[in-house]
Amino acid sequence: MSKQQKSKVMQSDIVELYRNALRQGIEISQVEKKINLHLQRMSVSENIETQEDEIRENVQKRKLPKIIRVGAMILPIFFLSIGFYLVGSAVIPIIGSYIVVAKDVQTTTLTSPIPQEEVMDVTPLVITQNDSYTKSNRELKIVNEELDYTNLSNWFSSAALPEVGLPELDYDIKEYSIDIPKINIANASVVVGGTDLNKSLIAFQGTALPGNPGSPVIFGHSVLRQFYNPNEKNPRRYNSIFSTIMTLTTGDKIFVTSGGVKYTYVVTLKKEVKPEDVYILTQKYDSKQLKLVTCTPEGTYLRRGVVTAQLVENTEE
Numbered sequence: 001m002s003k004q005q006k007s008k009v010m011q012s013d014i015v016e017l018y019r020n021a022l023r024q025g026i027e028i029s030q031v032e033k034k035i036n037l038h039l040q041r042m043s044v045s046e047n048i049e050t051q052e053d054e055i056r057e058n059v060q061k062r063k064l065p066k067i068i069r070v071g072a073m074i075l076p077i078f079f080l081s082i083g084f085y086l087v088g089s090a091v092i093p094i095i096g097s098y099i100v101v102a103k104d105v106q107t108t109t110l111t112s113p114i115p116q117e118e119v120m121d122v123t124p125l126v127i128t129q130n131d132s133y134t135k136s137n138r139e140l141k142i143v144n145e146e147l148d149y150t151n152l153s154n155w156f157s158s159a160a161l162p163e164v165g166l167p168e169l170d171y172d173i174k175e176y177s178i179d180i181p182k183i184n185i186a187n188a189s190v191v192v193g194g195t196d197l198n199k200s201l202i203a204f205q206g207t208a209l210p211g212n213p214g215s216p217v218i219f220g221h222s223v224l225r226q227f228y229n230p231n232e233k234n235p236r237r238y239n240s241i242f243s244t245i246m247t248l249t250t251g252d253k254i255f256v257t258s259g260g261v262k263y264t265y266v267v268t269l270k271k272e273v274k275p276e277d278v279y280i281l282t283q284k285y286d287s288k289q290l291k292l293v294t295c296t297p298e299g300t301y302l303r304r305g306v307v308t309a310q311l312v313e314n315t316e317e
Contacts, residue, residue, distance in 0.1 A: 013038070014035055017031055017034060017035060018031060150196065150197045150198045150221055150239065151195050151196065151197070152194070152195040152196075152197060152202050152204075152219055153195045155219065155275065155295075155304075173192065173209055173258055173259055174191065174192050174193075175189060175190065175191050175192065175200075176190050176192075176203075176209075176210060176256060176257060176258035176259070177189060177190065177256070177257045177258075178190050178201065178218065178254065178255065178256050178257075179254070179255040179256075179257075180245070180248070180252075180253075180254050180255075181253065181255075182247075182248055182252045182253075183230070183244045183245065183247065183248065184230055184231075185230045185241060186230075186232060187232060188200075188201055188230070188237075188238075188241060189201065190202070190203050190216075190218055190256075191203065192205065192209075193205035197219065197220065197221045197238060197239075198221075198236075198238055198239060199238060200238060201218050201219065201220045201238065201241065201242075202218065202219045202220075203216050203217065203218050203219075204216075204217040204218075204219065204281055206281075207281060207283060207291075208283060208288075209258065210256040210258040210261075210263045210290070211256075211258065211261060211263050211288065211311065211314055212288065213285040213286070213287070213288055214283035214284065214285050214288070214289075215283060215284070215287075215288070215289035215290055215291050215308075216256075216290055216291070217280065217281050217291045217293060218290070218291065218292050218293065219242075219293045219294070220238070220241045220242030220245070220292065220293070220294050221238060221239050221240065221241065221242060221294065221295070222240065222241075222242050222243040222245075222294045222295050222296070222298045222299065223239060223240045223243055223298065223299050224243070224298060224299035225243055225244065225298055225299075227240055227243075228240045228243040228244060242292065242293075242294035243294070243298045243299075244298070245292050245294055245305065245307050246270060246294075246296055246298075246305045246307070248267050248270070248307055249267065250267055250268060250269075251266060251267060252266070252267045253265070253266055253267075254266075254267065254290060254292075254309050256290065260316065261314050261315070261316055262314065262315050262316075263311055263313070263314045264311070264312050264313040264314070264315075265289075265290045265309035265310060265311050265312065266309055266310055266312050267307060267308070267309045268308055268309060268310050269307070269308040270305070270306070270307050270308070271305075271306050271308075272296055272303045272304065272305050272306070273303065273304050273306060274303060274304070275301070275303070275304060277304065280293065280304070280306050287310070288310070288311040289308055289309065289310055289311065290308070290309045290310075290311070291306055291307065291308050291309075292306070292307040292309075293305070293306050293307075
C-alpha cells in the first residue's frame with residue numbers, strides 16, 4: 001500500500017472515530033488518545049516495512065558477484081569523466097585562446113576603402129594574382145566534403161593558391177631547418193613550396209628566403225595542445241608542430257639554418273586574421289622578417305594565427 005493510500009485510509013478512520021464519539025457521547029480527549037495510539041502503530045508498521053525492504057535489497061545485492069557491484073558504481077563515474085574530458089579538451093583551448101593568448105594578440109583593424117583581404121591586388125610589385133584566382137575568389141561555391149587542412153592548398157578560400165613574389169626569382173634553396181627553443185621545436189624541416197604539411201613545414205612559394213629582404217612565410221599544422229609532440233623521434237610531429245606558436249611572446253628567439261648560415265630572429269608581433277586574408281603573404285623588401293602561420297584556436301580552423309619576427313643576427317656555421 002502506498003503512502004498516499006495509507007493517508008486516505010487514516011483520514012477516513014479519524015473521521016469515523018469522531019463521528020462514533022459524538023454519537024456515543026465519548027469525550028474528545030479519549031478519542032485523541034486512540035488516534036495517537038493508532039498513529040504510533042502506523043509509524044512502527046512503516047518503519048518495519050522500510051527495514052524489511054532494505055534487508056531484501058541488501059540480500060539481492062549480496063547475491064550479485066562483487067565485480068558487478070563494483071562495476072555498477074565505477075562505470076557511470078568513468079563514462080562521465082570521459083565525457084567531461086572530451087568536452088573540456090575541445091572547449092578549453094578555444095576559451096583559453098580568448099583569455100590567455102588573445103590579450104597580447106594584435107586585433108586592431110585599420111579603416112580602408114579596400115577590403116584588407118584584397119590588398120594583394122594593388123601591390124603587383126610584391127604579389128601577383130591571375131584572373132582565374134580573382135574570379136574564383138568572388139564566386140560562391142558549396143563543397144559537400146570535409147577539407148584536409150594538412151594540405152596547404154585548402155588554407156585559402158580560393159581553389160588555387162595565390163602567386164607571390166616576382167616571377168623571375170630563382171630559388172636555389174629548396175629546404176632549410178628551424179628551431180624554436182621556447183616551445184621545444186628542434187631541427188624542424190621547412191620545404192620551400194609544396195603543400196603536404198604532414199611531412200614538413202611549408203615555406204610559401206614566392207616568399208623570401210631566410211636572411212633576404214622580405215619575409216619567409218612558414219605554415220605549420222596545429223592540433224589540441226594535449227596532443228602536441230614536436231619531438232624529432234615522433235613520426236607524426238608535423239601534425240602538431242605549430243600548436244603552441246601563439247604562446248610565443250615578444251623577445252623570444254627563432255633560429256633558422258639555411259645554406260650553412262644560422263639566422264636569429266626575435267618575435268616582435270602576434271596577430272590573428274581571417275582565413276581569406278591572404279595579405280599576410282605580402283613581402284616588404286625594406287626589412288628582413290619571418291612569419292609563422294597556423295590555424296587558431298589550436299585544433300580548429302576558425303582563424304589564422306601569425307607570429308612575426310625580425311632578423312637580428314646571422315652567423316656562419
